[in-house]
Structure formats: structure tokens, C-alpha cells
Amino acid sequence: MSEAIWLRFRGTQAEKIYNAITLKGEFTAIVSRSEVKPKQHQLCLVSLEYKGMYSSGNEPDFSVDYIGVSRKGTLVATDQVRVKISSILQTEHVDVQPIIEKLPNKFANRLPSTYGEPLRLPKGLSQAFIGALEGASQCVRNGLPGIDAQLNELRQIEVSPEGGLETFERDAVITSLETFGGTKFRKEILRGTQPSTAATPSFLNRLSHYDVREDVQINFDAVTFPGFKVAHSEVFGAVQLVNSSGQQLTIMNCNRQPLEQTLGVDLIYYSHAYRSFVLVQYKRLKSESGSTPVYRPKSDKNYAGELQRMNEAEKLITSLEPNEVGVNDYRLGTDAFYFKFCEARQKSSLDAGMISGMYIPLGLWNHFVQTGSATGPRGGLRIDWDNHPRSFNNSRFCQLLKEGWIGSSAAQTEKLDQIIEGTLAGQRMLVIAATSPATGRPDQLRDDQGRFADADDPLGER
Template structure:
């Protein structure tokens, strides 16, 4: 058993959390709980999270027993108003206990826990009971003491570039663990103290913070997000399905990085809007912070590698699709887009896709040939927020969800064959065909069959 805690680092509140099952069954690192205004825990407090009707599967041959159980500890990160007399508290970070502790076992020795609070209420534990309970939990789970020390200790600070790499690495590790159904340690992503010894391998990797300008590091961030409203569900290592509140299949986001589609079409992600039967293709580019040529500006975010853009534009078909029906009409002639993202975008996550410039390939082509991007020192090449025509993430996501961008008709049908076969030769054939007008002006096309979602 580890040494006893020197002191309880913060007030301890007992909470019967509605979101406790998300911690138990989904490994949630953050939950949001509603409380009566006068019975909410305070910011910075430690919550002892109780799950009602927790299932104890003692033996496969007998029925599952249920009961109230302590499943986690969590910190009150913030409290905001929701309605009159009600507030909502954000509980994060969360430390999930390796084994749930039955509340019934804490109604005498070693801890007299007392009655559980009512729904939407928390109960602050007396200091003596709080210390006894935490020491009891630490005896059952030695990582409790370490987690508390990390959460309440002095945090290690990192340079901006290193912190950016840490955020991206965390997102990628979370995604990989989710897909592999591997349970990460509850304290895996808690910032370590200012001084620490014997770091775990995971901590060492995250703290190293190497600077590598790879756009692929940004893909897991946008793969799991769209507009903050649709609900995302991971279907495979590189596929996420987003649905609306009516639970209709609406949007599928796929990473084709390092696959034949990327090699032949020059894209990283594709969006398939199933309602409008439309594919939109995205190539990511990462902006870097460079000195500004303007005397009073200091620095600016720019993309300097002209050859990379030219190479990917060469792969992207430039033919325009003529619409014969209203359903096939698109506001842009190309389904191919570039997304330019600042190098620190990972430090400003808010549940939506990363902020950045969405630029259609058809605009980039003439801009690359004229003087549009020759704004660097001595007329050097650079793409910046000042010299590019672009859409922000909100406008771009609305255009996708409302069917204003992407493939239509024959092009969508052709690309479905590519997805089914993943035949590299077929991709090349589709790219070649797309260089032509797929529907001559004035030629009628059969109406698209309804998929039941329109």
C-alpha cells in the first residue's frame, strides 16, 4: 500500500453523475453535469463520481448484479449557467478507477460515507471523511496518489512549438486507442509536474515535442470533427460517420493519406455527403510563422513550398462537370480543395474542424501562374491570409452539408467504383475522364434515384 496522502489537495464532493456510464463504458475523459445552483460543487473541487445501477458481472453463469458504485475521480474544471436555478459543471480531467468500488462497502469500516446525494446535487464531505476515503481509494488504486499530484502540482511548461506537437500527438494516440479498443491509463494525458522522474514511455514521447512539418499530423483532428452539431461515430481507423439529430446518415469523412487515392489524386481527406451524393476532396497544408515583409507587421503565417502545391494540382482533375438537373448543380466547378492550417491550430480546439483557409483548386491554378502569391521578401512565393481568396471553416462546412460543393452525377457514380475496388488503374482512368466534360451541354441526364434521405 502506498504512503498516505499528506493532505487532501481540494474539497471533496460526492456526486451521483448521469454521465458516469460514459466514463465506465466509453472511457470519457470529460463529462458535463447539471446541478441545482445551490448544490453544485465548486470549481477546482474533486468529485467522487458515483454511477447508479453499476453492473457487476461476477460470473458468466449467474445473473449480473447491480448497485451504486464509485467509478472515478474528476476535477471541476468550470461551471456555467444553463437555466434559472440550474448550472452545468464540466468535470475534467477524469481518473477512472480500475475497479468500481461498491458504495455499500463504504457504510462502516473503513469509511462511513453516509447517504448519497439526490440527483442534481453534490455533497461536500467532511475533511476527515474525505481524507479517509481518498486514502482508501489510493490503497486500492496506487495511481490515485500520482494522479492527484499531477493534477494539483506545478505544471510543466513547454515552448509553443512543442505544445503544438503534444496536442497533435495526444489526439492521434486517443484515436488509435479508441479504434484498437485499448484502455489508456487514466492519467495518460495529464500534464506532468515541473520535475518528474522515471517518465512512462508515453509521457516521454509526448514531451519530446519534435518539430516536423507534416500535414498528416492534422488529419486525426479534422477526421473526428465537422461543425460541432453533427454527431460523429468512428467506423474504422480512417473513417468517421456524422449524423444529424434525426439519426440519418449524412456525412462520411475518410482519410486516404498514404493510399492509392492520395497518390493519384493528391488529396488527404474526402467528405461524402450521402444526402446529396457528393464527394469533396481536401489536401492539407500547414502554415508556418515567418517574418513579414511589411515593416510594421512583425510576423505572419505563410506557406512557402510552391513546388508541393504545383505537384498536387497536377494530380487533381481540372475538367468541369455540366449539370443537367437541379440536384447536380454545384456552386464551384471543382470538388478539389486545399486547406491551409496554422501550425498552432491544435492548441485552439473547440469541437469543430480546425480553423484555416479553404481554397478551391480551380482558383489556385491561375493564382499560381500570376503574381498573386509573390508577396515574400524580394518577391518570393508565399500563400497567406492577406493574398488568398478563401472560405472559413463555418462557410465551408455549410457548403458541404447543403450540397453546394463536391462531385455530382456521373462523377459521384464513378468515384463509388473507386471506393469499392481501390484499383489504382481505375483511379487513373477516373482522373483522366474527369479532365473532360462529363455531360455535354443540353444533354439530359436521368434523374438521380432517391436514397430515402432527401
């Protein structure tokens, strides 16, 4: 165990932190860079005291109330740096004074006996004090291995930030959560995600902390995907989630190949509200010596075949557009296929964010590759953060997808089974996400402020 830091707060500040822990499971604080010397990631002790915190009347004078993982953030002022504390474990309000009395003098004399400024505990003192906390609290004994696992994962990512295909699987799952339930829902689901291990190669299998229905309980025949079925043998992992309005989201990882033999990742998202498919193919921006990360189609042996299949499917479904288009069938464009170009940067289980990247509609990509701006200095086709056509970022893409502004029309949806079944048969990891209707009010039609449009409010309530 390395050095720990100890945050000690009283009064209004302590109450704010307590409320943040209760509501969000995490909080931020500002510490002195020269005094605390926060590391990139380390264990953090938290002590809080404010009026009304204890109800038993037997509260200690000074206690350790939480243990969590501290991550260093940005410099906010001269010698002041922000730290974020997450993966927080409650300790049962361990009284510090009895621990001080039991520790050897060389440690006891260096421990504070009351609240005050944040401080750093040297390695030897950290080990002795944390060990004493384990002896005093069953909660600490039970929870500390999980915190250690989180810290080990963070340190491994520091050493090796480049991720593999599992990074794209994670992003496809998180994109589905964001589209289905929004940012708050996504963060709630991902809070406390288990660190990656050899026993949990699929990101979906690391969501066991949340109240989800796992694959052995899901009736796949009841999940409606127009035009095709997913067999149990094709499913590597699956979860089913329910939001506050009763809608269900089923996410499945269909990957029958060992990870090292899998050629890529696709996301297929189906919205029952708009009877619409959106298909996303991930492409990796790779670092090259002396340049920004770049994607070169010429270096991707799968690109030509994938592009041909996508264009053929796009041509097929475009020809099926009906003369009369319903209100919920209206789209801003005809594209149902998208590329997402992004770097495969590993994300820790404490990070609820998506991979930074650019979503480019297939039609725009086809136009871009035929222009002179798509070629690099040596005449080869390339795309990077500086050389790319217009694109959607994560939030804009998810919002358009959620509200049915992009994707296939209902008439086109029925004909997408060919490319979907073809993808299932290939050596790709396919993340399929599908919503199911709620049994009550159609809350998926509310806007960001929770309001219905008049035509979509069957009860006359806004």
C-alpha cells in the same frame, strides 16, 4: 501519480452533473484557483449525492462515484476557473469511511468525511487514496490504466505540441464524421478515443471503443466509388459507421508508405445523395522565427506538380458540365478541389475538435496567387492567418459539403477516377470517405431542424 483534485457536490448541482455525465460523458465545474490550484491536466475524483441517486437502499453516507481527467479552462471570475472533466470512469460508489479507517493517520486525518467545496489532494495523499480506491473497486483497477494513458498523452502534447501527418489524417477523419452526422454524431464517435501508441499509428485504428465495423469485416467491393476501385492491399485502416437513419459512412486510410516517407495527406469525400466528390489537399502552416505560421509554396517541392494536376483535372471536369442540370446537381460553383491550410497542432484523444484552418477553393487560390496581395515583403508567395484570400472555416465548409452545395456534379464525378487513381499511386496518405444510402427514408435530405422540403418527402410527413 501527481496531485489529484476532488469535486464533491450535493442536491440540484449533483443531479445536473450526473445528467451531464449520463448524456455527454463529461461535465464542467468552477473551482477556486487559489484553493484548488488546478493543473493543466490531472486526475479528478467526483462525489455526488442527490435524492433518488441510489435505488438499492444501501447507499453509503459519503462515496467516490467517478474518476476522470480534469483539464483547466478559462478564468470566469476573480479567483474562479473552469475545469472540464472527461474520460469518466464509474467506481461502484466506493464508501469513503472504510478507506479512512484503514489508511495511516497522516493520510486519514487529511481526508474529508463529507461533501463540501472542491479541494486539492497533495501528491502523497493522492497516491495513498487512489491506491485504496483501486483495492476497493474492480472498476477502478480495470479503468485506471486507461486514465493514466490519457494523462500521459496530454502531458506529452504539452511538451511537444507540434504534430506530424497523423494530425492531418485525424482532421480528415473528423471532417468526414462532422459532414456525415453533424456535431453531436462526431462527438459521440470520438468520445473515449484511445490514446496514440506505436501499435495504433493510424487514427482510424484508435476508434475501436465505438461499435464500428473494422476493415477485416468490410466488403470493399460493396462500397461504391464511381470510376475507381480500392483494393485491399491499398487500405491501411478502415471503419464503417451507421447513423440513426440507416445511412452508412465508410472511411478508409489508403497509405502504402511508411509514415516518415509519406509526402502529404488528401481527403476525398463522396456523397451518394448528390453523386458528388470533394477533394481536399492539406498544407501545413509552419512556424518561423519571429513570425506567425506561414505556408510558402516555394519551399514545398511537391506544390507545383500537385497544383498542375489539380488544375488539369479541374479543366477536364469543367468541360463535361451537361446542358441540363438536375436539382441535386446544382452547385454554388464549379470547384471540386480545395486546399486546407492549417497548423499541425496535436489533439489529444479527449479532444473532438478539428484543426483550425482555412479552406480555399482551387479557383480562388489560382486567382489569389496572381495578385500582388499574395506576395510577402521580399516578393515571395506566402499565406498566413493575416495574408490570405476569402475562405471557409470548418463548420461552414462541412455544412456546404453535407448539403451538396459544393463539389463535382454527377457528370463530372465519373471522370475523376484519373486523379484519384493517380493519388493512390503516389506517396501520399489518402483518406477516402463515402456515404451509402439508407434502406428506409431519405433522412439525409432533412434540414438542421429535421424537416423535409415538400419535394423530398415521399411520405408526405414533415
